[in-house]
Amino acid sequence: xxxxxxxxxxxxxxxxxxxxxxxxxxxxxxxxxxxxxxxxxxxxxxxxxxxxxxxxxxxxxxxxxxxxxxxxxxxxxxxxxxxxxxxxxxxxxxxxxxxxxxxxxxxxxxxxxxxxxxxxxxxxxxxxxxxxxxxxxxxxxxxxxxxxxxxxxxxxxxxxxxxxxxxxxxxxxxxxxxxxxxxxxxxxxxxxxxxxxxxxxxxxxxxxxxxxxxxxxxxxxxxxxxxxxxxxxxxxxxxxxxxxxxxxxxxxxxxxxxxxxxxxxxx
Amino acid sequence: xxxxxxxxxxxxxxxxxxxxxxxxxxxxxxxxxxxxxxxxxxxxxxxxxxxxxxxxxxxxxxxxxxxxxxxxxxxxxxxxxxxxxxxxxxxxxxxxxxxxxxxxxxxxxxxxxxxxxxxxxxxxxxxxxxxxxxxxxxxxxxxxxxxxxxxxxxxxxxxxxxxxxxxxxxxxxxxxxxxxxxxxxxxxxxxxxxxxxxxxxxxxxxxxxxxxxxxxxxxxxxxxxxxxxxxxxxxxxxxxxxxxxxxxxxxxxxxxxxxxxxxxxxxxxxxxxxxxxxxxxxxxxxxxxxxxxxxxxxxxxxxxxxxxxxxxxxxxxxxxxxxxxxxxxxxxxxxxxxxxxxxxxxxxxxxxxxxxxxxxxxxxxx
Ligand SMILES: Nc1ncnc2c1ncn2[C@@H]1O[C@H](COP(=O)(O)OP(=O)(O)OP(=O)(O)O)[C@@H](O)[C@H]1O
Ligand SMILES: [Mg+2]
Numbered sequence: 001x002x003x004x005x006x007x008x009x010x011x012x013x014x015x016x017x018x019x020x021x022x023x024x025x026x027x028x029x030x031x032x033x034x035x036x037x038x039x040x041x042x043x044x045x046x047x048x049x050x051x052x053x054x055x056x057x058x059x060x061x062x063x064x065x066x067x068x069x070x071x072x073x074x075x076x077x078x079x080x081x082x083x084x085x086x087x088x089x090x091x092x093x094x095x096x097x098x099x100x101x102x103x104x105x106x107x108x109x110x111x112x113x114x115x116x117x118x119x120x121x122x123x124x125x126x127x128x129x130x131x132x133x134x135x136x137x138x139x140x141x142x143x144x145x146x147x148x149x150x151x152x153x154x155x156x157x158x159x160x161x162x163x164x165x166x167x168x169x170x171x172x173x174x175x176x177x178x179x180x181x182x183x184x185x186x187x188x189x190x191x192x193x194x195x196x197x198x199x200x201x202x203x204x205x206x207x208x209x210x211x212x213x214x215x216x217x218x219x220x221x222x223x224x225x226x227x228x229x230x231x232x233x234x235x236x237x238x239x240x241x242x243x244x245x246x247x248x249x250x251x252x253x254x255x256x257x258x259x260x261x262x263x264x265x266x267x
Numbered sequence: 268x269x270x271x272x273x274x275x276x277x278x279x280x281x282x283x284x285x286x287x288x289x290x291x292x293x294x295x296x297x298x299x300x301x302x303x304x305x306x307x308x309x310x311x312x313x314x315x316x317x318x319x320x321x322x323x324x325x326x327x328x329x330x331x332x333x334x335x336x337x338x339x340x341x342x343x344x345x346x347x348x349x350x351x352x353x354x355x356x357x358x359x360x361x362x363x364x365x366x367x368x369x370x371x372x373x374x375x376x377x378x379x380x381x382x383x384x385x386x387x388x389x390x391x392x393x394x395x396x397x398x399x400x401x402x403x404x405x406x407x408x409x410x411x412x413x414x415x416x417x418x419x420x421x422x423x424x425x426x427x428x429x430x431x432x433x434x435x436x437x438x439x440x441x442x443x444x445x446x447x448x449x450x451x452x453x454x455x456x457x458x459x460x461x462x463x464x465x466x467x468x469x470x471x472x473x474x475x476x477x478x479x480x481x482x483x484x485x486x487x488x489x490x491x492x493x494x495x496x497x498x499x500x501x502x503x504x505x506x507x508x509x510x511x512x513x514x515x516x517x518x519x520x521x522x523x524x525x526x527x528x529x530x531x532x533x534x535x536x537x538x539x540x541x542x543x544x545x546x547x548x549x550x551x552x553x554x555x556x557x558x559x560x561x562x563x564x565x566x567x568x569x570x571x572x573x574x575x576x577x578x579x580x581x582x583x584x585x586x587x588x589x590x591x592x593x594x595x596x597x598x599x600x601x602x603x604x605x606x607x608x609x610x611x612x613x614x615x616x617x618x619x620x621x622x623x624x625x626x627x628x629x630x631x632x633x
Binding site for chain 2: 162163
């Protein structure tokens with residue numbers, strides 16, 4: 001029984017990987033030709049060391065932002081579910097954040113952070129400044145909240161009351177109910193929210209370059225400034241690939257973690 | 268044994284359950300019935316502390332449930348909730364195994380128990396064990412719900428409209444199967460329904476609730492014979508006399524009877540003529556063959572002519588048939604008497620329409 005389910009999970013992962021590998025391969029071939037013509041390859045080799053460090057910076061920024069967003073978003077979702085009074089304000093907040101244009105949010109954070117940095121020496125020692133990594137991380141985290149909060153809340157509301165009552169009625173403790181029932185049922189939906197946030201964060205991190213946080217956006221904006229299209233493409237295409245890879249990996253994870261009995265539910 | 272002592276449950280200012288006291292005997296099926304919102308589910312849930320009473324006490328075998336840890340209490344009480352509530356991410360087998368696993372049974376014991384329970388509720392273990400709840404029909408899911416409640420062999424079962432989602436035909440079958448299972452396993456059952464026919468079919472005792480209050484708590488026979496007030500009277504329905512008949516078996520009103528055997532009849536013929544015009548006719552093995560008009564018989568040849576040979580099924584009722592079914596058979600075939608047979612279709616007596624009618628009148632006057 002268990003092996004049958006594992007096989008199914010593996011099968012689904014394999015299917016996704018082959019699909020994307022095919023797509024990616026085709027894309028690579030096309031872009032490969034493109035690369036040569038526009039001498040992106042040359043740009044790449046010129047900037048190899050910087051390319052690697054900015055890619056890492058890009059991954060770090062979006063990775064940390066989505067991680068923090070997941071912790072806060074899941075917590076907000078649970079609070080909104082447990083305490084109906086907090087549902088409205090919580091969603092008002094995350095929805096509002098989502099409507100602020102990213103550049104504006106980065107800009108809005110500069111002044112208060114600069115103030116705190118001046119006022120609190122400890123923060124300054126940590127490297128918190130009006131520009132740079134700190135405002136970027138805060139803004140990116142705030143952006144990632146909506147899909148995660150919304151999906152966490154939804155994942156909990158779609159678990160039928162009867163299922164919870166049955167669990168408690170059979171003598172499960174709150175903890176057992178959480179581990180055996182609520183988490184397995186909610187996880188795929190929550191992860192779907194995290195997946196949306198991750199793809200979104202990888203894109204938004206591009207803009208973070210404008211406030212000195214680095215990342216692949218540096219190439220894009222440098223390219224824009226110097227009217228160098230190959231530099232723009234080097235940044236943009238890399239970002240697209242990272243987003244695609246993250247999307248694929250998370251989708252694979254979701255497939256594996258979705259219990260067979262509820263396949264397709266809540267997605 | 269379960270005792271409810273002046274139990275009340277208030278939501279805000281409104282009583283969902285008001286001052287209920289009743290005792291449910293060991294190995295009895297007690298059915299809680301009443302209109303929607305009368306407090307049936309609330310009463311049930313207070314027994315396993317899914318709901319805490321506002322006042323009063325509930326004892327199980329003389330021990331107050333309030334003093335037990337809810338989790339431990341609940342693992343000793345099987346619970347079938349109103350909406351079934353199977354876990355959608357677990358197979359049928361895993362659903363049934365939940366409580367045994369909570370109790371940390373050994374793997375092999377759990378697996379054996381799962382198969383045993385599936386057989387008990389008449390689902391093929393091999394076919395159903397690995398299915399997911401989404402692949403079950405409503406009736407199958409309810410059977411699994413019942414199996415799951417029975418998993419750890421709890422002495423007490425709480426069942427909230429467990430057959431609500433089943434069509435009337437299968438529902439009746441499930442009810443009979445359930446009563447059989449209950450009698451075999453000796454469970455104390457508290458069963459919620461708002462179907463009076465279901466209650467009459469399965470109950471040892473019926474508790475009728477109205478707006479949170481216990482109106483009458485009695486055996487189905489007594490309740491049908493003597494409803495305490497107009498509410499109960501209306502609730503049990505205008506056909507209560509007939510319903511009451513369904514609670515009694517032919518065996519209880521059966522009279523001894525005489526019969527002639529197809530081969531060796533002449534010996535007692537004269538004597539029998541004095542008793543009546545007709546006699547049952549059996550073969551040498553005492554198996555019912557038909558009936559004969561005695562006045563016409565004096566020789567064996569005449570018997571063969573006078574014998575109305577009939578399918579035993581048409582003129583007889585099994586000793587365990589309900590009086591209601593026996594009566595409808597009489598009306599259906601236009602006869603006033605049925606032969607009564609045992610499991611081997613051997614003639615053991617007869618049942619008369621007049622006796623059934625007298626019996627109904629008795630019930631009404633009491
Ligand atoms: N958690 C609750 N909060 C407030 N009122 C409640 C709650 N649970 C039940 N009630 C009320 O208590 C009364 C009894 O409810 P209960 O669920 O016991 O009814 P029931 O007899 O099981 O009805 P049904 O046949 O519809 O299942 C109803 O009026 C209901 O609205
Ligand atoms: Mg109810």
